[in-house]
Amino acid sequence: xxxxxxxxxxxxxxxxxxxxxxxxxxxxxxxxxxxxxxxxxxxxxxxxxxxxxxxxxxxxxxxxxxxxxxxxxxxxxxxxxxxxxxxxxxxxxxxxxxxxxxxxxxxxxxxxxxxxxxxxxxxxxxxxxxxxxxxxxxxxxxxxxxxxxxxxxxxxxxxxxxxxxxxxxxxxxxxxxxxxxxxxxxxxxxxxxxxxxxxxxxxxxxxxxxxxxxxxxxxxxxxxxxxxxxxxxxxxxxxxxxxxxxxxxxxxxxxxxxxxxxxxxxxxxxxxxxxxxxxxxxxxxxxxxxxxxxxxxxxxxxxxxxxxxxxxxxxxxxxxxxxxxxxxxxxxxxxxxxxxxxxxxxxxxxxxxxxxxxxxxxxxxxxxxxxxxxxxxxxxxxxxxxxxxxxxxxxxxxxxxxxxxxxxxxxxxxxxxxxxxxxxxxxxxxxxxxxxxxxxxxxxxxxxxxxxxxxxxxxxxxxxxxxxxxxxxxxxxxxxxxxxxxxxxxxxxxxxxxxxxxxxxxxxxxx
Amino acid sequence: xxxxxxxxxxxxxxxxxxxxxxxxxxxxxxxxxxxxxxxxxxxxxxxxxxxxxxxxxxxxxxxxxxxxxxxxxxxxxxxxxxxxxxxxxxxxxxxxxxxxxxxxxxxxxxxxxxxxxxxxxxxxxxxxxxxxxxxxxxxxxxxxxxxxxxxxxxxxxxxxxxxxxxxxxxxxxxxxxxxxxxxxxxxxxxxxxxxxxxxxxxxxxxxxxxxxxxxxxxxxxxxxxxxxxxxxxxxxxxxxxxxxxxxxxxxxxxxxxxxxxxxxxxxxxxxxxxxxxxxxxxxxxx
Numbered sequence: 029x030x031x032x033x034x035x036x037x038x039x040x041x042x043x044x045x046x047x048x049x050x051x052x053x054x055x056x057x058x059x060x061x062x063x064x065x066x067x068x069x070x071x072x073x074x075x076x077x078x079x080x081x082x083x084x085x086x087x088x089x090x091x092x093x094x095x096x097x098x099x100x101x102x103x104x105x106x107x108x109x110x111x112x113x114x115x116x117x118x119x120x121x122x123x124x125x126x127x128x129x130x131x132x133x134x135x136x137x138x139x140x141x142x143x144x145x146x147x148x149x150x151x152x153x154x155x156x157x158x159x160x161x162x163x164x165x166x167x168x169x170x171x172x173x174x175x176x177x178x179x180x181x182x183x184x185x186x187x188x189x190x191x192x193x194x195x196x197x198x199x200x201x202x203x204x205x206x207x208x209x210x211x212x213x214x215x216x217x218x219x220x221x222x223x224x225x226x227x228x229x230x231x232x233x234x235x236x237x238x239x240x241x242x243x244x245x246x247x248x249x250x251x252x253x254x255x256x257x258x259x260x261x262x263x264x265x266x267x268x269x270x271x272x273x274x275x276x277x278x279x280x281x282x283x284x285x286x287x288x289x290x291x292x293x294x295x296x297x298x299x300x301x302x303x304x305x306x307x308x309x310x311x312x313x314x315x316x317x318x319x320x321x322x323x324x325x326x327x328x329x330x331x332x333x334x335x336x337x338x339x340x341x342x343x344x345x346x347x348x349x350x351x352x353x354x355x356x357x358x359x360x361x362x363x364x365x366x367x368x369x370x371x372x373x374x375x376x377x378x379x380x381x382x383x384x385x386x387x388x389x390x391x392x393x394x395x396x397x398x399x400x401x402x403x404x405x406x407x408x409x410x411x412x413x414x415x416x417x418x419x420x421x422x423x424x425x426x427x428x429x430x431x432x433x434x435x436x437x438x439x440x441x442x443x444x445x446x447x448x449x450x451x452x453x454x455x456x457x458x459x460x461x462x463x464x465x466x467x468x469x470x471x472x473x474x475x476x477x478x479x480x481x482x483x484x485x486x487x488x489x490x491x492x493x494x495x496x497x498x499x500x501x502x503x504x505x506x507x508x509x510x511x512x513x514x515x516x517x518x519x520x521x522x523x524x525x526x527x528x529x530x531x532x533x534x535x536x537x538x539x
Numbered sequence: 540x541x542x543x544x545x546x547x548x549x550x551x552x553x554x555x556x557x558x559x560x561x562x563x564x565x566x567x568x569x570x571x572x573x574x575x576x577x578x579x580x581x582x583x584x585x586x587x588x589x590x591x592x593x594x595x596x597x598x599x600x601x602x603x604x605x606x607x608x609x610x611x612x613x614x615x616x617x618x619x620x621x622x623x624x625x626x627x628x629x630x631x632x633x634x635x636x637x638x639x640x641x642x643x644x645x646x647x648x649x650x651x652x653x654x655x656x657x658x659x660x661x662x663x664x665x666x667x668x669x670x671x672x673x674x675x676x677x678x679x680x681x682x683x684x685x686x687x688x689x690x691x692x693x694x695x696x697x698x699x700x701x702x703x704x705x706x707x708x709x710x711x712x713x714x715x716x717x718x719x720x721x722x723x724x725x726x727x728x729x730x731x732x733x734x735x736x737x738x739x740x741x742x743x744x745x746x747x748x749x750x751x752x753x754x755x756x757x758x759x760x761x762x763x764x765x766x767x768x769x770x771x772x773x774x775x776x777x778x779x780x781x782x783x784x785x786x787x788x789x790x791x792x793x794x795x796x797x798x799x800x801x802x803x804x805x806x807x808x809x810x811x812x813x814x815x816x817x818x819x820x821x822x823x824x825x
Binding site for chain 2: 408438439441442443444464465468471472475497500501503504507508509
């Protein structure tokens with residue numbers, strides 16, 4: 029397991045659909061994405077945002093990708109003025125609203141942080157005024173992040189009010205050093221504008237380093253370059269990240285290379301791997317927190333397995349009925365190596381992911397009614413692993429399968445198989461299962477030893493009734509003289525938001 | 540020590556279990572209908588299962604000197620599966636048979652609307668047939684689930700003395716004691732109750748209207764737990780008569796209300812043992 033995850037920024041895939049971009053990034057071998065929210069990439073102002081977020085979360089989870097949320101879109105808030113308004117604008121309402129939305133999206137995606145920059149000062153406005161505005165506009169954003177347990181990372185950006193690392197650290201102090209606020213370092217920017225090299229910046233940021241962007245640059249020139257075209261010491265920078273025990277995401281930032289994104293991303297990863305060769309071999313022990321998704325790299329792909337899967341996808345595309353042969357065979361995938369999710373209850377198995385891909389293909393080639401019928405057959409005729417595969421794939425299937433999906437989730441929740449129950453409580457259940465059934469599912473996880481980290485949207489959907497049930501369970505445990513498991517203890521410590529959660533959007537509310 | 544295990548899923552157990560149970564003093568059992576661990580896909584699976592409860596399993600038990608009775612019902616968990624719900628229409632044909640001593644297990648699993656419906660309909664069936672019922676209380680949200688079960692039982696109009704509310708623990712025992720229903724306790728190696736906590740409950744509530752069972756099934760469980768409760772009672776100062784009351788008389792009294800209870804059918808276990816449709820479980824002789 030590597031110490032940090034190499035990713036690629038979706039702003040370098042501006043000409044791709046988001047899900048296509050994410051799949052290409054994963055297929056190349058990256059284990060993270062830097063997700064720039066934009067009008068065509070998970071538009072934070074779109075009416076179907078919640079559903080789109082759930083689907084993206086499911087895709088990321090099925091591909092084993094971590095993510096960070098980036099907020100540097102150019103024309104998202106104002107179609108005529110790039111980046112406008114910013115945190116140093118006098119009227120920054122739309123920016124503040126956007127950043128708060130980003131925090132909520134990051135929560136739903138289990139993203140490592142929300143990264144943001146300050147903004148270019150307006151002509152004639154003093155530095156002091158800019159700093160005051162920054163502090164004032166950031167306060168509600170920091171409060172939102174604090175409330176939702178999401179981390180914020182301020183990125184020093186050449187030409188902006190906060191341009192260098194020391195300015196970012198000063199601003200953090202001015203805000204009273206709030207815990208959720210850390211730093212994003214673009215290592216190319218370090219070459220362009222910092223007084224010391226990127227490795228030294230990494231060390232100076234230290235434990236406050238929440239997010240890293242990777243690219244090359246030339247001193248004094250703010251132009252994102254592919255590795256090797258500028259003056260960055262890539263190997264030394266990566267070694268410095270290992271040196272401080274950095275375990276977040278380091279994503280390639282090449283926003284002007286979208287025209288050739290797959291090729292550029294492939295070459296970037298090759299360069300990163302070459303640079304890491306000298307520094308690899310260290311692994312940082314992972315810490316496990318109950319109720320949180322463990323930080324974990326994805327094991328290296330087996331290229332033969334990928335080839336087999338690609339061939340299977342092609343056969344299903346050509347002849348959809350081949351799904352009934354290919355789907356069970358996807359179980360030949362090698363098991364995940366044991367790590368901190370040894371039973372794959374939280375993130376699913378490699379064959380779950382393979383089966384998700386096959387079902388996505390099926391969804392593309394079959395008309396709706398037929399897709400529902402074949403999906404039901406795959407589940408009903410499947411063994412436990414095949415059933416689990418269907419449950420894990422539900423979030424990437426179209427709305428026409430939602431009603432069936434609910435029936436299958438309920439079926440899975442009636443079983444006593446922890447892997448089925450864990451798969452049933454994923455993002456699909458978070459989006460569609462009615463609240464009483466969802467609470468029963470959470471309790472069932474506690475009963476049969478499924479870590480609550482496997483329950484998607486746990487924080488968002490936990491309500492006072494679930495806590496009442498958890499308290500009763502703890503009381504039973506105490507009366508019986510038995511231990512209270514850490515996940516139950518953690519759940520009991522949860523604060524419930526004052527407003528009741530919105531009713532689920534599931535069509536089937538009959539129970 | 541004479542033992543009647545009022546709740547055990549012998550279909551999931553081996554003949555070794557029957558031998559050990561008999562050696563420990565078990566002379567009679569009730570096997571309530573429940574799920575198989577694996578979901579059933581339709582009513583015919585239930586019919587085969589019910590037939591085995593009144594046929595093959597009774598025969599198997601008899602060869603070890605144990606009287607096997609059963610309770611018949613659509614279980615709470617599978618009441619949620621629309622493919623299985625129509626089995627409710629098949630139940631009446633079993634409820635008049637000898638050895639079918641109760642409607643059960645019924646009650647709640649996840650407390651859904653479908654479970655409400657099956658619970659209510661089967662309580663009505665029990666009233667109509669003058670049969671006792673065995674009510675399973677849910678594992679999850681047990682306190683609320685037990686309270687709600689008692690409400691539904693009361694609304695059905697059934698005599699509380701014909702109702703056994705099972706899988707109780709320290710948190711749920713009091714409300715059932717107050718309701719006039721019988722109190723069932725399942726003794727498990729890890730979960731539910733253990734024999735020492737059971738003894739503490741008996742000290743608090745006395746020996747009337749209390750049944751103790753192993754609820755042994757395909758999961759981690761132990762068909763000799765009833766025997767161990769008897770030993771723990773004796774060690775704690777209860778008399779032989781107390782033990783006999785809890786482990787024998789109480790279940791006989793409760794299930795005896797059905798008028799269908801089979802007791803004392805002691806088949807020989809030697810070469811004279813009968814065959815069931817030409818088959819025997821004793822091997823080496825047919």
